[in-house]
Amino acid sequence: xxxxxxxxxxxxDSGLLYTPATMTHFIERLNASVRRTGTxxxxxxxxxxxxLPQNVIAAAKQRATSxxxxxxxxxxxxxxxxxxxxxxxxxxxxxxxxxxxxxxPDGCVALANVMRHARRAGLIVICDAKRGDIGSTAExxxxxxxxxxxxxxxxxxxxxxxxxxxxxRDTLEPFVKVAAERGAGLYVLVRxxxxxxxxxxxxxxxxxxxxxxxxRIVEELSLATLCKSGVAGDDFGCVGAVVGATYPxxxxxxxxxxxxxxxxxxxxxxxxxxxxxxxxxFRPDGLGGLINSSRAINFAHTREPYRSQFGPDxxxxxxxxxxRDMIAELHL
Amino acid sequence: xxxxxxxxxxxxDSGLLYTPATMTHFIERLNASVRRTGTxxxxxxxxxxxxLPQNVIAAAKQRATSxxxxxxxxxxxxxxxxxxxxxxxxxxxxxxxxxxxxxxPDGCVALANVMRHARRAGLIVICDAKRGDIGSTAExxxxxxxxxxxxxxxxxxxxxxxxxxxxxRDTLEPFVKVAAERGAGLYVLVRxxxxxxxxxxxxxxxxxxxxxxxxRIVEELSLATLCKSGVAGDDFGCVGAVVGATYPxxxxxxxxxxxxxxxxxxxxxxxxxxxxxxxxxFRPDGLGGLINSSRAINFAHTREPYRSQFGPDxxxxxxxxxxRDMIAELHL
Numbered sequence: 061x062x063x064x065x066x067x068x069x070x071x072x073d074s075g076l077l078y079t080p081a082t083m084t085h086f087i088e089r090l091n092a093s094v095r096r097t098g099t100x101x102x103x104x105x106x107x108x109x110x111x112l113p114q115n116v117i118a119a120a121k122q123r124a125t126s127x128x129x130x131x132x133x134x135x136x137x138x139x140x141x142x143x144x145x146x147x148x149x150x151x152x153x154x155x156x157x158x159x160x161x162x163x164x165p166d167g168c169v170a171l172a173n174v175m176r177h178a179r180r181a182g183l184i185v186i187c188d189a190k191r192g193d194i195g196s197t198a199e200x201x202x203x204x205x206x207x208x209x210x211x212x213x214x215x216x217x218x219x220x221x222x223x224x225x226x227x228x229r230d231t232l233e234p235f236v237k238v239a240a241e242r243g244a245g246l247y248v249l250v251r252x253x254x255x256x257x258x259x260x261x262x263x264x265x266x267x268x269x270x271x272x273x274x275x276r277i278v279e280e281l282s283l284a285t286l287c288k289s290g291v292a293g294d295d296f297g298c299v300g301a302v303v304g305a306t307y308p309x310x311x312x313x314x315x316x317x318x319x320x321x322x323x324x325x326x327x328x329x330x331x332x333x334x335x336x337x338x339x340x341x342f343r344p345d346g347l348g349g350l351i352n353s354s355r356a357i358n359f360a361h362t363r364e365p366y367r368s369q370f371g372p373d374x375x376x377x378x379x380x381x382x383x384r385d386m387i388a389e390l391h392l
Numbered sequence: 393x394x395x396x397x398x399x400x401x402x403x404x405d406s407g408l409l410y411t412p413a414t415m416t417h418f419i420e421r422l423n424a425s426v427r428r429t430g431t432x433x434x435x436x437x438x439x440x441x442x443x444l445p446q447n448v449i450a451a452a453k454q455r456a457t458s459x460x461x462x463x464x465x466x467x468x469x470x471x472x473x474x475x476x477x478x479x480x481x482x483x484x485x486x487x488x489x490x491x492x493x494x495x496x497p498d499g500c501v502a503l504a505n506v507m508r509h510a511r512r513a514g515l516i517v518i519c520d521a522k523r524g525d526i527g528s529t530a531e532x533x534x535x536x537x538x539x540x541x542x543x544x545x546x547x548x549x550x551x552x553x554x555x556x557x558x559x560x561r562d563t564l565e566p567f568v569k570v571a572a573e574r575g576a577g578l579y580v581l582v583r584x585x586x587x588x589x590x591x592x593x594x595x596x597x598x599x600x601x602x603x604x605x606x607x608r609i610v611e612e613l614s615l616a617t618l619c620k621s622g623v624a625g626d627d628f629g630c631v632g633a634v635v636g637a638t639y640p641x642x643x644x645x646x647x648x649x650x651x652x653x654x655x656x657x658x659x660x661x662x663x664x665x666x667x668x669x670x671x672x673x674f675r676p677d678g679l680g681g682l683i684n685s686s687r688a689i690n691f692a693h694t695r696e697p698y699r700s701q702f703g704p705d706x707x708x709x710x711x712x713x714x715x716r717d718m719i720a721e722l723h724l
Contacts, residue, residue: 106529108528128547156525156529158523158525158529158530158532158533158536159529159532161532161533161536161537161547161548162532162533162535162536162547163536163547164500164504164536164546164547164548165497165500165501165503165504165547166547167536167547168496168497168500169497171497172496172497190523190524190525190556191490191522192522192556193488193490193522194584194585194586195586196440197438197488197490197491198490200490200491200493200494201490201493201494203494204490204493204494204495204496204499205493214496215460215493215494215495215496215497215498215499216493216496224522224524224556224558224559225558225591225592226556226557226558226581226592226593227522227556227581227584227586227588227589228584228586228587228588228589228590228591228592228593229588229591230586230587230588230591231586231588249558249559252526252559252560253526254526254527254559254560254562254563255560255562256559256560256561256562256563257559257560258560259557259560259561259562259605259609260557260558260560260592260602260605260606261558261560263595263597263598263602263605264597265595265596265597265602266595270592270595270597270602273591273592273595274592277591
């Protein structure tokens with residue numbers, strides 16, 4: 061921790077707060093967290109300095125001096141306080157590596173601290189870094205990020221990592237090997253939620269769009285790493301897929317062709333996807349999807365109705381209210 | 393610097409050692425470095441702990457304590473000493489981010505120091521991090537890595553960054569915008585050199601493989617960012633392409649369809665590409681290609697003829713000899 065003063069912590073949830081280390085498959089731990097919280101809401105951690113609450117910025121300026129260390133200090137404080145608010149409410153968080161890396165090594169220290177803080181709070185941590193490389197280089201990324209069941213097994217304490225498939229199936233395999241060994245997970249980019257996603261992903265080849273070919277590979281890899289917990293509904297592998305919420309029909313198709321693949325669905329909230337749009341991510345048993353919202357929760361204090369209700373100083377209450385509202389929407 | 397004792401530095405090249413900051417387009421600085429050294433050889437920096445020279449490991453153990461800080465200290469020392477050896481010989485180096493990131497924040501500090509050391513030595517620095525994300529997230533990566541003409545403009549002092557195109561053309565644009573503003577460069581993955589590269593890249597769509605569609609986009613982006621230095625041969629844009637040397641016929645085709653795109657060619661040496669294979673990367677004027685070798689140079693002391701000639705203690709002489717041999721091979 062960069063900070064001397066301990067943060068105010070929420071009361072411990074009466075249920076299971078720390079995921080037992082004896083759960084050695086990613087899906088076992090993920091599903092236990094989903095069952096504990098009763099929701100598939102995933103809170104993204106996307107700190108943006110120009111939208112941070114003034115009290116976080118002011119505190120950081122008292123602790124750090126250079127522009128980058130002030131920002132890194134503020135990012136860590138902001139994200140750790142969000143974690144404290146959402147840990148009893150949701151199963152998982154997804155820190156976005158880019159915003160931390162922009163600040164250089166200081167930002168990397170903050171990211172590592174944020175990830176460890178989330179693990180200690182009992183959350184599943186999905187590091188959104190979209191890595192990808194070949195052979196032993198891919199394995200270096202995998203070993204570095206995929207801590208899996210033991211938060212100390214890697215330098216970055218992630219339960220799961222987002223990865224990019226463009227370099228080919230053989231470049232996913234080192235990630236899958238390390239993930240399977242360590243009880244970690246992967247989320248392969250299949251169909252992203254940006255306007256230009258179709259440039260490559262929608263190109264039709266052998267009668268099928270490229271993203272469907274990727275989906276087939278991901279299902280194969282996940283089938284080879286199935287969870288054997290014996291708990292009903294845990295029959296997923298550790299290789300997931302990122303599928304945007306902006307294309308509900310595609311989401312339904314992809315759920316069908318990847319029955320053993322956990323999905324991570326971005327694009328909810330700020331990017332335009334609705335609760336009805338994301339229903340298709342779930343299997344009939346209600347499992348298999350995580351629905352991400354980042355900005356709409358992180359910066360709830362900047363938008364109505366939360367802005368009027370809480371004001372800038374009570375931004376954590378705004379985060380809690382926005383998270384509860386999202387959870388309620390997903391249950392509609 | 394993590395180290396108290398200054399390293400032995402090579403004599404300054406009698407020519408231009410520091411690239412003038414007045415050169416504000418990436419290509420102007422890259423081509424000036426190629427002309428100064430008379431070669432297109434690019435030295436990759438891929439530190440792997442189990443192959444480091446014993447004297448580097450022993451020194452690191454005296455300066456650091458934990459396993460990760462020892463490795464990070466050794467990686468920084470090893471790469472900085474390679475930089476000192478190759479700075480008078482080659483135009484550019486390419487640190488591989490994965491090996492540093494595997495060590496967590498300590499590795500990130502080492503990577504930042506290695507990149508700054510290379511800039512101070514007058515080398516063009518291509519950070520091989522294969523980043524890619526959407527919208528403002530892509531811009532955060534771009535702002536963080538693309539220092540361009542001014543090494544202090546970003547937290548990581550890269551002249552150029554490798555990027556992944558799977559998320560679509562709109563996700564490349566934030567990188568191009570920042571690169572153009574800062575005089576930095578990009579190398580977009582077009583055709584990689586791994587055995588499974590074809591999984592997606594070779595899929596035929598609209599009569600053309602996916603990698604050729606990516607190549608067309610890269611040529612368009614580079615045409616929009618042409619260097620206007622007025623120097624003959626500088627008519628490239630700042631958006632380059634990564635094209636593996638393991639498919640020489642494809643390399644020739646891609647050179648032809650991307651006449652304004654600087655190419656980065658991996659796969660030379662350890663990955664099997666020969667000097668004849670990579671000739672196709674260059675335009676008739678001899679410009680437009682950088683040929684990368686990493687392991688074969690970094691760990692020259694572990695293979696013949698250098699192992700017998702220099703032994704482990706003279707590993708820097710092995711690096712120099714292997715670099716000179718590569719340069720000579722490329723001139724055949």
